[in-house]
Amino acid sequence: MERFTTLTGLVAPLDRVNVDTDQVIPKQFLKTIKRTGLREGLFFDWRKLKDGSPDPSFFLNQPRYQGATILLTRDNFGCGSSREHAPWALLDQGFRCIIAPSFADIFYNNCFQNGILPVVLKAEEVLPLIKDVTDTEGYRLTVDLHHQTVTTPKGTTFRFEIDPFRRDCLYRGLDAIGLTLQHEDAIAAYESRRKAEAPWLFSDIHP
Amino acid sequence: MAGKTLFDKIWDSHVVRTEPDGTTLLYIDRQLVHEVTSPQAFEGLKLAGRRPRRSAATLAVPDHNVPTTDRRLGIVDHVSALQIQTLEDNCKDFGIALFNMSDIRQGIVHVIGPEQGFTLPGTTIVCGDSHTSTHGAFGALAFGIGTSEVEHVLATQCLVQKRPKTMEIRVDGTLSERCSAKDIILAIIGKIGTAGGTGYVIEYTGSAIHALSMEGRMTLCNMSIEGGARAGMVAPDEKTIAYIKGRPLAPKGDLFEMAVQGWGQLKTDTDAKYDVTVTLEAEQIAPQVSWGTNPGMVLGVDQNIPDPRTMSDEKTKNATERALAYMGLSPNMPITGIAIDKVFIGSCTNSRIEDLRLAASFAKGKKVAKTVQAMVVPGSGLVKQQAETEGLDRVFREAGFEWREAGCSMCLAMNADVLKPGERCASTSNRNFEGRQGAGGRTHLVSPAMAVAAAIEGHFVDIRHWS
Ligand code: SF4
Numbered sequence: 001m002e003r004f005t006t007l008t009g010l011v012a013p014l015d016r017v018n019v020d021t022d023q024v025i026p027k028q029f030l031k032t033i034k035r036t037g038l039r040e041g042l043f044f045d046w047r048k049l050k051d052g053s054p055d056p057s058f059f060l061n062q063p064r065y066q067g068a069t070i071l072l073t074r075d076n077f078g079c080g081s082s083r084e085h086a087p088w089a090l091l092d093q094g095f096r097c098i099i100a101p102s103f104a105d106i107f108y109n110n111c112f113q114n115g116i117l118p119v120v121l122k123a124e125e126v127l128p129l130i131k132d133v134t135d136t137e138g139y140r141l142t143v144d145l146h147h148q149t150v151t152t153p154k155g156t157t158f159r160f161e162i163d164p165f166r167r168d169c170l171y172r173g174l175d176a177i178g179l180t181l182q183h184e185d186a187i188a189a190y191e192s193r194r195k196a197e198a199p200w201l202f203s204d205i206h207p
Numbered sequence: 208m209a210g211k212t213l214f215d216k217i218w219d220s221h222v223v224r225t226e227p228d229g230t231t232l233l234y235i236d237r238q239l240v241h242e243v244t245s246p247q248a249f250e251g252l253k254l255a256g257r258r259p260r261r262s263a264a265t266l267a268v269p270d271h272n273v274p275t276t277d278r279r280l281g282i283v284d285h286v287s288a289l290q291i292q293t294l295e296d297n298c299k300d301f302g303i304a305l306f307n308m309s310d311i312r313q314g315i316v317h318v319i320g321p322e323q324g325f326t327l328p329g330t331t332i333v334c335g336d337s338h339t340s341t342h343g344a345f346g347a348l349a350f351g352i353g354t355s356e357v358e359h360v361l362a363t364q365c366l367v368q369k370r371p372k373t374m375e376i377r378v379d380g381t382l383s384e385r386c387s388a389k390d391i392i393l394a395i396i397g398k399i400g401t402a403g404g405t406g407y408v409i410e411y412t413g414s415a416i417h418a419l420s421m422e423g424r425m426t427l428c429n430m431s432i433e434g435g436a437r438a439g440m441v442a443p444d445e446k447t448i449a450y451i452k453g454r455p456l457a458p459k460g461d462l463f464e465m466a467v468q469g470w471g472q473l474k475t476d477t478d479a480k481y482d483v484t485v486t487l488e489a490e491q492i493a494p495q496v497s498w499g500t501n502p503g504m505v506l507g508v509d510q511n512i513p514d515p516r517t518m519s520d521e522k523t524k525n526a527t528e529r530a531l532a533y534m535g536l537s538p539n540m541p542i543t544g545i546a547i548d549k550v551f552i553g554s555c556t557n558s559r560i561e562d563l564r565l566a567a568s569f570a571k572g573k574k575v576a577k578t579v580q581a582m583v584v585p586g587s588g589l590v591k592q593q594a595e596t597e598g599l600d601r602v603f604r605e606a607g608f609e610w611r612e613a614g615c616s617m618c619l620a621m622n623a624d625v626l627k628p629g630e631r632c633a634s635t636s637n638r639n640f641e642g643r644q645g646a647g648g649r650t651h652l653v654s655p656a657m658a659v660a661a662a663i664e665g666h667f668v669d670i671r672h673w674s
Contacts (some may be wrong), residue, residue, distance in 0.1 A: 016529075017522055022642065022643050031289075032290075033250070034247065045642050076435070080432075080640060081336075082351040082352060083353075084247075102402060104405060106351055106352065106437060163369060165226045177257070177359050181362070183365075186224045187364065190234055191364075194220075201330065
């Protein structure tokens with residue numbers, strides 16, 4: 001996993017609430033057995049018009065947002081299906097940071113597994129930012145994970161909260177499984193204790 | 208010391224270690240695996256040269272992509288076929304039990320877990336699927352995870368988690384006749400909203416919940432995620448134990464007795480505190496119909512479509528306008544005035560034997576409206592077999608419903624069962640997102656009884672007064 005330290009990047013706005021992962025990437029792209037190449041499915045149904053041609057009003061089709069690395073959006077982003085294809089597709093498109101007033105739990109977790117930083121700012125902070133981004137071509141923000149800040153071109157700084165453990169894992173780009181495996185002794189100790197308490201949980205489930 | 212909630216008890220008994228900031232390494236007792244969210248997890252294991260820590264704690268089944276028509280013909284879509292083949296290969300390579308497509312025990316992952324006795328009270332259960340919350344009906348802590356976490360659990364039998372908060376949703380009283388668990392959960396989501404449960408684990412309590420059958424509780428817990436909560440649970444009772452007893456993977460003999468004793472502790476102490484409590488009265492719950500593009504956009508069937516012009520909150524107003532435009536509905540029209548094209552009875556919410564029995568009881572001797580195409584997709588091969596033994600398939604067929612093989616089918620339309628653009632469906636599934644059942648398709652979430660009545664009348668009717 002690629003580590004995340006600071007990022008200064010072009011911002012793309014998605015001014016919608018409750019964007020579910022079925023919209024982020026529809027089902028037909030879930031048949032893959034790979035993690036890569038999913039950008040073609042990103043917001044697939046929103047990207048095109050009824051006749052299949054690209055919808056010029058959708059932000060991802062606009063030249064000014066090409067190369068954006070920060071997605072700025074609204075409440076409850078990523079709700080619904082647990083599909084990790086959603087962060088994979090966002091990453092494949094180039095997004096490394098998503099800023100919103102709130103995220104759905106599973107999506108929020110999935111971001112960290114893929115080197116994407118989900119940043120929670122207050123709705124009162126996000127709404128004016130969406131306006132600024134829309135009004136200003138080439139609008140960029142700077143996101144600093146270590147200091148937990150988002151800074152605007154004018155120098156206004158917003159602070160965000162994040163669990164220290166998650167922050168450190170993302171900051172150092174740690175392999176989560178490798179980290180857990182370092183606790184092998186604790187896991188084995190748990191298992192033997194639990195086996196004595198609840199042996200039925202350890203019978204072979206092979207049908 | 209203050210008492211513990213059901214959630215606290217399960218969580219505390221699964222903590223392997225805790226980081227200084229409270230991040231917990233949580234032990235996972237069981238994992239279910241399906242074809243869509245697992246290939247990259249197995250690939251990850253292979254690349255890192257890792258093996259599953261306890262392959263015997265995992266059960267796999269293909270469900271999302273499988274055709275619901277004659278299986279002997281194979282899968283036409285070769286991309287789907289490859290994904291299913293990949294699951295079979297991975298299970299073989301890693302020693303994981305699998306019910307393949309031709310196995311009578313195959314079915315939707317959240318139907319077969321309980322059906323096989325894989326789902327047990329007091330356990331932690333995960334699956335790369337958000338509707339894993341279903342298994343909470345047994346008093347388990349069950350939640351959906353992403354593919355990286357599927358790999359994590361395979362490799363370590365643990366997950367890194369932050370302790371969620373607890374929410375009690377208390378439903379007291381008696382449901383109106385012909386209202387069901389589906390109406391309760393839709394009414395709950397209508398009340399708390401699709402993000403109302405974010406960060407919480409829900410425990411459903413109250414007399415109306417305890418009156419539900421195990422299958423009703425599964426329907427209820429299934430849609431906890433639609434309210435934003437990753438998990439929902441109901442404390443186990445004698446119904447839970449009776450349901451589990453004798454199932455193929457349930458503990459047997461002395462082990463079963465010992466387990467039952469342990470399960471007796473799985474209830475919230477009287478002096479325990481939830482972070483939040485929400486209450487509903489069962490009598491107030493009408494048969495529910497979703498009208499919009501998320502499950503929180505739902506109303507009683509006796510109501511009218513909302514009017515965005517009367518809304519002051521900009522966010523709600525815009526979302527309502529957008530949803531009505533997508534759904535092709537106009538403000539203030541009565542819900543009973545909505546005509547439908549398709550009916551889907553199935554999904555991990557409502558495809559178990561009780562759902563089919565109930566649906567058949569309403570379909571018996573009636574005919575599906577000429578303008579409607581209706582299908583019934585049982586949740587598993589065993590549900591299908593049971594239904595056929597009881598003659599339910601005949602009732603459905605005679606009424607003009609299609610009778611299909613088990614799988615997810617039109618719940619997410621990954622196989623050939625898809626809505627065409629603009630088509631309107633009364634569906635017993637759990638998601639009415641834009642395009643969920645096919646690009647441009649319009650979904651109304653309802654109970655099985657409401658779906659049958661809609662199929663027969665060609666539009667929604669109030670099942671309480673339907674003859
Ligand atoms: S039936 Fe629908 S919601 Fe349930 S597991 Fe299958 S696709 Fe997901």
